[in-house]
Amino acid sequence: MNINNGVASTSSPPTASRLRILLSIPDAERDAFISPETRSALKELGEVTEIAPAGLQSLDAFATAAADKDAFITAWGFPRLDAEHLAAAPNLKCVVHAASSLHALVSEDFWTTGIPISQAGAAMAPAVAELSLTFTLALLRRVHQLDHSLRTGATWDDARNVQRAREISGARIGVVGASRTGRRYIEACRALGARVCIYDPYLIKGDPLAASSATLTDLMAHSDVVAVHAPATPETAGLISAAELALLPDGAALVNTARSTIVDMDALYKEVYSGRIDAALDVFGQEPPPR
Missing domain, CATH: 3.40.50.720 (NAD(P)-binding Rossmann-like Domain)
Structure with missing residues (x-):
């Protein structure tokens, strides 16, 4: 050298x-x-x-x-x-x-x-899909809630007093964006028995995922977990706003390993803070987030 x-x-x-x-x-x-x-x-x-x-x-x-x-x-x-x-x-x-x-x-x-x-999107898709799946499983199993409860020093009975955990098998998973990463995530979720629907206005007739397509409104209203895998474009900026987040069923969760601009982050924080829904994020509007 x-x-x-x-x-x-x-x-x-x-x-x-x-x-x-x-x-x-x-x-x-x-x-x-x-x-x-x-x-x-x-x-x-x-x-x-x-x-x-x-x-x-x-x-x-x-x-x-x-x-x-x-x-x-x-x-x-x-x-x-x-x-x-x-x-x-x-x-x-x-x-x-x-x-x-x-x-x-x-x-x-x-x-x-x-x-x-x-x-290198194709090379990175498996790793990001795995992270999204990890978040999904953790949210469904309430791993973070149980961990947080135990760390507060709560009694055993109080620490267990969180919403009951559930399996991914049979869970309703909504995927926003049929990207390369989104498709790998869908494959993994389906392999574990989840029921998947997809919102992507660019799905064409004949695409294997077209049969599982849904409107964004229906997807948000009928999903246990919504995973964001869309790109950051002018069309997707603020795609999931306070109105869409309000459609999520109580106890549902949102996973975002794509871009923070797709979701109204302030609205998401308010929903999570209220305890009505949960979230796992790999992207933030400001990185690292403010203290």
Whole structure:
């Protein structure tokens, strides 16, 4: 490894035919996303310069790192590729995004360049679906309520005084968004015996899930658990508002591992605080949430 001006280079100086690659993954995810085998493969492709997104936040720092690069490998926190950042990377030929959503990364300016871009949504779908299933099972079994009750020092009888737990088999699961993650989640829920309905206005005739489609109103009103798996778009902003949350049956729960903008978070907090419904969240309007 060579160190030049504080930048780590993981291969020998490039030849004219070798790619110059900017690898920018947050420190917390770097080892999980980039295995030793992947690093070796990248070194075969060309010169790899590795800088975490935190080190690229100023335009000057970005320009210094990106000026001669042919390819970016990005993840959460990488600077948005707007006109200024694209101008600072005149040799850019492709972008590989090691996360799923591209909304925070690309701009309209990027799409006009015709530069190819890929994302890792298919690879991440199983993991997010598993987390959503974990939340679903925990809410149905009242694991968190029992745990919280015991931790308060309540008596055994008082600690057990929560709504009765139930199995996922036979439970009514409503899924908002038949995305790749949503489909993996649906497969898992059905394998465990749940009854699933789906709200997704883009389901086409002939889709295997079309037979289980429902309106959002019906889904909210007749689900024991609603799991959100839709993308963050102008159409889905505030899709689940106070009115939709009010339709949930008493004792129902909402799971959101997608994007916080899809749900009116203030309305959700009020419903949860009242004790009428429950929720498990992997996304918040402010991250980390305020103390």
